[in-house]
Amino acid sequence: MFTQRTYRTRRRTLAATALVAAALVTTACSPGTGTPEPGGGSGGRPAARGTALAAVDTLTVKGRAPRTGYEREKFGRAWVDVDGNGCGTRDDILKRDLTGVRFTDGRCKVASGTLAEDPYTGAAISYARGRSKVDIDHVVALSDAWQKGAQKWDGETRRRFANDPLNLLAVDASTNRRKSDGDAATWLPPNRAYRCDYVARQIAVKKKYGVWVTKGERDAMKRVLAACPQQKLP
Numbered sequence: 001m002f003t004q005r006t007y008r009t010r011r012r013t014l015a016a017t018a019l020v021a022a023a024l025v026t027t028a029c030s031p032g033t034g035t036p037e038p039g040g041g042s043g044g045r046p047a048a049r050g051t052a053l054a055a056v057d058t059l060t061v062k063g064r065a066p067r068t069g070y071e072r073e074k075f076g077r078a079w080v081d082v083d084g085n086g087c088g089t090r091d092d093i094l095k096r097d098l099t100g101v102r103f104t105d106g107r108c109k110v111a112s113g114t115l116a117e118d119p120y121t122g123a124a125i126s127y128a129r130g131r132s133k134v135d136i137d138h139v140v141a142l143s144d145a146w147q148k149g150a151q152k153w154d155g156e157t158r159r160r161f162a163n164d165p166l167n168l169l170a171v172d173a174s175t176n177r178r179k180s181d182g183d184a185a186t187w188l189p190p191n192r193a194y195r196c197d198y199v200a201r202q203i204a205v206k207k208k209y210g211v212w213v214t215k216g217e218r219d220a221m222k223r224v225l226a227a228c229p230q231q232k233l234p
Helices: 002-031 050-058 091-099 142-146 156-162 171-177 191-210 215-225
Strands: 099-103 110-115 127-129 135-137 168-172
Touching: 050 191, 050 215, 091 135, 091 168, 091 191, 110 168, 135 171, 142 156, 168 171, 191 215
Parallel strands: none
Antiparallel strands: 099 110, 110 127, 135 168
8 A cells, every 4th residue: 555654765765866876976977086096007006016107106206417428438338248258239139139140250240130120110121231220229328327327327337238138129220310319208119019118128227227217208108108007127
């Protein structure tokens, strides 16, 4: 039997349900809900451990120091044999990054080969000693490092930095020269598919050697990594 009491009870139930629904809608539409949190997480979750996105927040953030006093020679003679294998660093990187490698001396001096997929452009590039279109790039440029801590290092640390395979890539020469000593805030590879790897490698190098980043550089790194939050350090 439908009584007045039953009617009032149903009205109270419907009113309570409407209030709950309105609260849920308001929460869902509140500004900022679901936006990335500082540190790279989303909805309060921090960036996953071991990712480049987590590592970028461990780097020191400071302004760029003057370039005064920078010379390539401050990082030692170019392409020395730091690992004692009898080959210079440049040839070690060519052997690592090229395919179809041929040598002039049997095992060290690379005479020719192919950079099957240049990381900076995505193109295939032929290498021939003496008329090469391939450079060995310092992913973190020596001049950039100089302005962000390296000027205070001893000579041996700078020498190791300049010859560290982690910081070296065989790349298209003309693109590398356009990069010059730019950091992530001023230059990124035209090959967008490589940008996550590129930024992750810069972070790994800077973390290893204690090279700092500017605020603009850190922000640029985070913008790249927002598209690949699970990107690991090399």
